[in-house]
Amino acid sequence: xxxxxxxxxxxxxxxxxxxxxxxxxxxxxxxxxxxxxxxxxxxxxxxxxxxxxxxxxxxxxxxxxxxxxxxxxxxxxxxxxxxxxxxxxxxxxxxxxxxxxxxxxxxxxxxxxxxxxxxxxxxxxxxxxxxxxxxxxxxxxxxxxxxxxxxxxxxxxxxxxxxxxxxxxxxxxxxxxxxxxxxxxxxxxxxxxxxxxxxxxxxxxxxxxxxxxxxxxxxxxxxxxxxxxxxxxxxxxxxxxxxxxxxxxxxxxxxxxxxxxxxxxxxxxxxxxxxxxxxxxxxxxxxxxxxxxxxxxxxxxxxxxxxxxxxxxxxxxxxxxxxxxxxxxxxxxxxxxxxxxxxxxxxxxxxxxxxxxxxxxxxxxxxxxxxxxxxxxxxxxxxxxxxxxxxxxxxxxxxxxxxx
Amino acid sequence: xxxxxxxxxxxxxxxxxxxxxxxxxxxxxxxxxxxxxxxxxxxxxxxxxxxxxxxxxxxxxxxxxxxxxxxxxxxxxxxxxxxxxxxxxxxxxxxxxxxxxxxxxxxxxxxxxxxxxxxxxxxxxxxxxxxxxxxxxxxxxxxxxxxxxxxx
Numbered sequence: 001x002x003x004x005x006x007x008x009x010x011x012x013x014x015x016x017x018x019x020x021x022x023x024x025x026x027x028x029x030x031x032x033x034x035x036x037x038x039x040x041x042x043x044x045x046x047x048x049x050x051x052x053x054x055x056x057x058x059x060x061x062x063x064x065x066x067x068x069x070x071x072x073x074x075x076x077x078x079x080x081x082x083x084x085x086x087x088x089x090x091x092x093x094x095x096x097x098x099x100x101x102x103x104x105x106x107x108x109x110x111x112x113x114x115x116x117x118x119x120x121x122x123x124x125x126x127x128x129x130x131x132x133x134x135x136x137x138x139x140x141x142x143x144x145x146x147x148x149x150x151x152x153x154x155x156x157x158x159x160x161x162x163x164x165x166x167x168x169x170x171x172x173x174x175x176x177x178x179x180x181x182x183x184x185x186x187x188x189x190x191x192x193x194x195x196x197x198x199x200x201x202x203x204x205x206x207x208x209x210x211x212x213x214x215x216x217x218x219x220x221x222x223x224x225x226x227x228x229x230x231x232x233x234x235x236x237x238x239x240x241x242x243x244x245x246x247x248x249x250x251x252x253x254x255x256x257x258x259x260x261x262x263x264x265x266x267x268x269x270x271x272x273x274x275x276x277x278x279x280x281x282x283x284x285x286x287x288x289x290x291x292x293x294x295x296x297x298x299x300x301x302x303x304x305x306x307x308x309x310x311x312x313x314x315x316x317x318x319x320x321x322x323x324x325x326x327x328x329x330x331x332x333x334x335x336x337x338x339x340x341x342x343x344x345x346x347x348x349x350x351x352x353x354x355x356x357x358x359x360x361x362x363x364x365x366x367x368x369x370x371x372x373x374x375x376x377x378x379x380x381x382x383x384x385x386x387x388x389x390x391x392x393x394x395x396x397x398x399x400x401x402x403x404x
Numbered sequence: 405x406x407x408x409x410x411x412x413x414x415x416x417x418x419x420x421x422x423x424x425x426x427x428x429x430x431x432x433x434x435x436x437x438x439x440x441x442x443x444x445x446x447x448x449x450x451x452x453x454x455x456x457x458x459x460x461x462x463x464x465x466x467x468x469x470x471x472x473x474x475x476x477x478x479x480x481x482x483x484x485x486x487x488x489x490x491x492x493x494x495x496x497x498x499x500x501x502x503x504x505x506x507x508x509x510x511x512x513x514x515x516x517x518x519x520x521x522x523x524x525x526x527x528x529x530x531x532x533x534x535x536x537x538x539x540x541x542x543x544x545x546x547x548x549x550x551x552x553x554x555x556x
Contacts, residue, residue, distance in 0.1 A: 020411055060417060123491050132425040132433075133456055136548050137518050139490035143503035144516070146484030151505070154482060154531050198487040200503065245462050249452035249512035253482075253505075 002101035004388060006226035006233040007349040009039025009219035011111075012180045013339075018117045019213040024059050028215045029071030031339075032111045035217035036073070040231050041107065043073045046219070048105040052082045052092030052112030054337040057124040059115060072111050085128065086285060087241070088112055089216060089342030090371030090380035094239045096220045097382075106222040113215025114338030121211045121337075128374075139200065141287065142208055146200040148376055149290035152254035153202065156293075156305035161202050163308040164289040165193035168206050168332060170318060171286065175329025177319075177359035180343075182212040182334040207289040214336035216343045223388075232353035234384040238269035241380045251376075259298030259370075259379040266368070266381045267300070270390050276301045276316075276323050278394060280364040281351045283344035285372035286330045292317070295370060296325065298379070319361065327351070327359040341371030345382050352386045363400060365393040428457040431471065437545040440537075444511045446470040455511035456547075476509030477534045478553060483519055485526050494518065494548065502526050506535060506553060520552040529555060 011034025013019065013027055022030065028051070036046060049072055051065045061067055065074075065081035072079070084091040089112040096110035122140030129138035138144075153159050172188040175181035185192075188206075196204035226233055242265070244258040245251070263275070272278045284295045293307040301323055302310040311317045317325035326332075328347040331340045348367035350356040356364075365387070371380035385393040425433060428445060435441035445457035449464035453472065461468050483504030493499070502519035519526065519535060536556040543549040 057417075060415065120491060126490065126492055131421070131423045132429050133547055134516055135492070136494055136546065137503060137516060138492065139486055139503055143484050143486055143490075147482050147503060147505050147516070150482040150484055198485070200487065201485040203484075247454075247513050248462060249450070249454070251513065 003103050004223040004226070004235060005097050005100040005220050006235045007218050007384070008221050008226055008229045008231055008233045009035040009037070009041065010346045010349060011035035011038060011217040012343065012346065013113065013215045015180050015182055017182045017210060017212050019115065024064060024115045025068035025071040027115055027213060028068050028111055028113055031113060031215035031217035032072045032109060035111070035219050036109065039219035039221070040229060041219060045107050046073055046109045047077065048099050048108045049074050049077060049079045050082060050092050050096045050099065050108065050110045051079060052088040052110070052338060052342070054083065054085055054088050054114050055124060055128060057127050058119060058121065058337065060119060073109060084373050084378055086287070086337055086373030087341050087371040087378045087380050088337070088373065089339055090345060090369065090382065091241060091341070093218055093342050093345045094241055094380060094382065096218065097236050097239055100220045100222045103222065106225045108220045109217060110220060110342065111215060111217035112338050112342045114336045115213040116211040116336050117213050142203055143200045144375065145288045145290070146203050148253040148294065149202055149288070152290060152294055155254050156308070158305070159293055159308035161194065162190070163293065163312050164202065164207055165190040166312050167289040167292045168193045171326060171330045171332040174319060174327050174359060175333035178328045178333070179357070180334065181329040182214065183210040202290070203288060209287045209331050209335035210333070212334050212336045214334060214339040216339040216346050218342065218346055218349070232355060234349035234352040234386065235388050235390070237383045237385050237390045238266040239380070239382045240265035241378070243374070243378050246375045246377055253376055254294060255304060256294070256298050256376050256379060258377065259295060260300070262379045262381040263299045266383045270383050275299060275368070278397070279323060279366055279368050280397065281327065281348055281361050281367040282323060282325045282370070283328060283347045283367070284326060284330065284370040285341055285344060286326060286332050287335060287372070289332065291372070292325065295372065299368065299370060319359065324361045327356065327361055341373070341380065344369040344371060348384050352384050365397050366390065426459060428459040428468070432457050433545045433547070436549040437543045440539055442474040442508060443471050444474050444508070446472055452512040453510055454513050455508055456515060472510070474508040474510050477556065478506050478508050478537065480519065480529055480531055480533045480535055481505040481507050481514050482531055483529060497552065500526060502529065504553070517550060518552050519554060521554050525555050
């Protein structure tokens, strides 16, 4: 039986698209120091570091973790690098959970990020395609995800470009309340979204995420140490990472089976049968607007093909809706790749700790953080709760909702 | 306060590779080059046909070597019209073009390739529309021996 583990410290690098004042290891160190301080600990308390960054071409240095150990407290300690593409931040958080849950380590630091503004991101992304087959036509990430969007919108014609504009607007409005979001567009509107130049249909410029320099870090402590730590905390109740093939028979781009399995695994682990009802907050990896529709169906927040109406038109995923999604502004408002999937976990943790400031969802007890990476391929899910016993959080929620 | 402080160091990485496609992809590329042949490979356990061919069936966990030529007319599964030229814009291609998932009758997986034509043609393409192959001359044994697809 795994030990209980809580997130007790969080660090996010300061808001700015380009961080010209720091190099990559310094950026990672900034997040790491913040998280350790935030947990009320010192470097000496940390007994293991999990380090995440996406493919080497973004930093232009092979083995960037080697370069960073001085800055991320790795000297004379176990320091492991994780790399799983877009999901790397989530995989890093999950690997840190494995370490603390195993009982072999008690105070684990997870740090993940990238400095994406130092090179051409789309070149780096095209280099993840097969050298012998796919790379000749790879047009970075947007075109492949645009194909996914096309397949989804063909299957479910009730989802339109207007829904994508609504999603992009909602996320950029949420971002205005999050000091750590890097893309701030106070003037954003659906009309503005729909008047942007085409990138790759059905995506216009603002259907895509920005590229940022950012890192995120978290301290995860095993039960005994979490209990002693009197700072606000979020208990990690279940994790799942699932991969699917890159091109397999009868693949349905519009319904990633890996995401369905990842979400079902964490729901089963904690006894969630109606996620839209039982989760108070969800943070998803929305690098493109269409992914709100597809990922929320993969997370089973509504029936397949219904998200445009049931979640977007209805306003259900807005900050004051019944299932707030990405009150942080999401990946659509800050994408460093390396930091992005950990920021989803960190943002859910902040909500549960009641420390999300202006974008706080009142009374958030139980939340889910999602990560996406690879082609349509890698998915992660993590469930967090305020109470050590998640059933106690569910009970408080039922009581609160009963009173309404 | 230094006005000319070093803020940026410019650099470039260039590496040469000689990639081995492996026997399955190698055979596929050879077929394209020598015979304008489109090869898939059948998993003898699940009957699924992988295209482009690959050596290992991920679900049956067996090696695949039953190659079958795909002779039917390709169809569009879905495509996105690319307006902004990517850095690696294929030689001889101009924007706008369509980045597309394309299926061949008899295959259970799709290939990602490009469809060219006038913007009106590209806009008029719908899923399931048939496409034809425009071959490259001379062919050299790469996926670009299929230069592009066009509306048939």
